[in-house]
Amino acid sequence: MIPALCFSQSYLPLQDNWEIPSDTSIKIVAGNYSFSDSSKDGVIQITGKQNITIDGDSVSVSGMDMSGYMIHITNSSNITLRNFDLISGYYYAFYIKNSDNITIKNCNLSWNKVDSTGWIVIFDGAAEALGGGVFMNSCSNSVIDSNTMQYQNDGVALYNSNNITVQNNNLSWNTSYGIRMYETDSSTIYKNDCSHINRITDPSDCAAILLLNCSYNNVDYNDFTYSGDGIFLNDYETYKVSGNSFTYNDCSYSPHNAIEAVFSEGNIFKNNIASNSNYGLWLGYSFNTIVDSNEIHNNSGIDADGGGGIAIDRGYNNSITNNSIRNNSNGIKIWEKGSPISPYTNTSYDYQIENNVFSGNKYAIHINTTDLFTIKNNDFTYNWTGIHLEGTITNDTITDCTFDNT
Known part of the structure; x- marks a missing residue:
């Protein structure tokens, strides 16, 4: 040496x-x-x-x-x-x-x-x-x-x-991740350009940013556009509180999910752009999540579940408020899809959907087999269908909404 x-x-x-x-x-x-x-x-x-x-x-x-x-x-x-x-x-x-x-x-x-x-x-x-x-x-x-x-x-x-x-x-312009985080906590991700993260193989699970089993991070004002996923968060089988905050990020133009957060608890998505993708936000099996004041436009995928603005399979206790949800195949879709993924036993229940603007969606809200939801003070304008309910629906409230040309 x-x-x-x-x-x-x-x-x-x-x-x-x-x-x-x-x-x-x-x-x-x-x-x-x-x-x-x-x-x-x-x-x-x-x-x-x-x-x-x-x-x-x-x-x-x-x-x-x-x-x-x-x-x-x-x-x-x-x-x-x-x-x-x-x-x-x-x-x-x-x-x-x-x-x-x-x-x-x-x-x-x-x-x-x-x-x-x-x-x-x-x-x-x-x-x-x-x-x-x-x-x-x-x-x-x-x-x-x-x-x-x-x-x-x-x-x-x-x-x-x-x-x-x-x-x-x-x-x-990387091929796996702009930022990859694995069991990394209490960190700040701020004003980075992580756009155009893609592979020839598609899908491949590449993303602008990946957070796997990560908690209490602040992810703000980043460019996550034109990537496999914009934000990809996964806490499968960890059973930990994620508690991450995502604000003012542009996650648009993903061929898959502008934002994907699955099997996760307690994340906040606020003032992001999640548009022009297959899904704006895919939040399967997530709970205690806040989705507030986001722009969720033009998400009209062609997959078996129809793509859309916000999609949540077997989630619970989630709050969806103050969002602009426009021109999606499904503005919000909430359901139980088939048998639960092992080892989870989640059912779909307890949603607060309030003060959102829905315009130009095929289905503004599409709910299947979900209990204990409240749909309140939302504005529905020029949607093909305002609220579509099917399956077993119990103990739910729809109140103080405005419907115009829907």
Whole structure:
């Protein structure tokens, strides 16, 4: 291994197997470098260190064979990586594990490991991570800000982490996820471009953002358009409170679901755009969910269930309020479909549908075999059918609604 030459020296050329000591600030000499990392321990290695800044202004590094990592960090804290012109050709540009207070800013980490076909197994953990820009596992209190990570599998992959801020990044045109979150909690996802996340294989479970078994995250003001799904949240068999908040995101133009949140509890979707997709919001088996003040327009899919604005199979205690729901095949569809998915035994019940505007839908509200719902103070205008009820319907209330040309 080659140690840093001198702590007091600010400008150093990039070198292979470079171990960086604590309390170091390095500006790498500008240039184009090529280093493979077949040993997968990093061209730059930071292990058990603190208080390091590495500036890669005017530095481009190619890994050549899509393996290994340009920077490998473990068991370290207070590390800043900034200003790299381009890091490409690695499995992940930056690999970070068991570390905290990491800052990654103004770097271009693009053209790393990429696959454009095949089904993605969303339940795979960190050991099966797909490759891309930044990988973090068991990290906390870190910031990923104003970077570009495109044309690879993942933009940012967060596993088993907490209190991570991902903001102002361009994570578009990847083939798996703009942001992949696995058991990552209490984080902030803000003003990122995660648009155009797609694969040749369709469907493939790719999405602009995936949250698997994640809780108490704030996801706000992001561009999630033109992707396999916009938002994809799944808590299958975890039985945990999700408690995530999604506000002011544009999730439109998905061939599948602008927003998909399944088997999940306590999520909030407010002031989002979920339009021009097969479904605006698909919320199967979800409960204690708030859907408020969203724009849900022009969702008219051709699947067996008919597509539509909001679709919930076997959910309960959900609130749907103050939304603009226009020109969908089904504005809201609530039902029990076949036998429940094991191990769940959910039935469909307890909905508050209030103060929404329904216009131009084939069915504004379509409810099948659901109990204890309240439909109140909604405005129905120019729908083919206002409210369509079928199956076993009990203990329900429809009151104070306005129907015009419906």
